[in-house]
Amino acid sequence: MIHQQEISVHTSGRRTYEVTEQLHGIVSASGIKTGLCHVYIMHTSCSLFINENADPSVQYDLNQFLNRLVPENDPAYTHIFEGADDMPAHIKSAILPASLGVPVVRGRLKLGTWQGVFVWEHRTIPHNRHLIVTVMGE
Secondary structure (H helix, E strand, C coil), X not given: CEEEEEEEEEECCCEEEECHHHHHHXXXXXXXXXXXXXXXXXXXXXXXXXXXXXXXXXXXXXXXXXXXXXXXXXCCXXXXXXXXXXXXXXXXXXXXXXXXXXXXXXXXXXXXXXXXXXXXXXXXXXXXXXXEEEEEEC
C-alpha cells in the first residue's frame, strides 16, 4: 500500500523547523504498520535532516556552523539576484539532503529517543515550503 500527501511548512527565516509531529500524523493516517516514510522537499534553497530535538541549542549551533562554512557576500558568487543569502542557500541545499527515509514500525516513525525531522530554511526571508510525504508498506 502507498499513501502520499503534500504538506506546507511556513518558514519565517533562516533556521530549522521541526516537522516530526506532522509526519507522525501522516503515518498514522496512512494505516501502514510496517514500511518506510519518505520525505522530499521541493525547493533548492532549503534542506531536510534528522538530528536532536531535545535541546534547541543543537539547532542554533548547527545553523551557526553552516553559516560560517558557507558565508554570505563571497565575491566569487555571481548568482546574487535575490540577495546576499541566495547563492549560499543554494550551496547549503546542494550539500545537504533534499529527501530522507524513516522506517515505519508498528504504525509509527521509528526515530531514536532524541531524534526529530527538520526542514532547514537557508533563506533569510519567509517562505512556504512544500514537502511530499510518501508512506509505503503494509
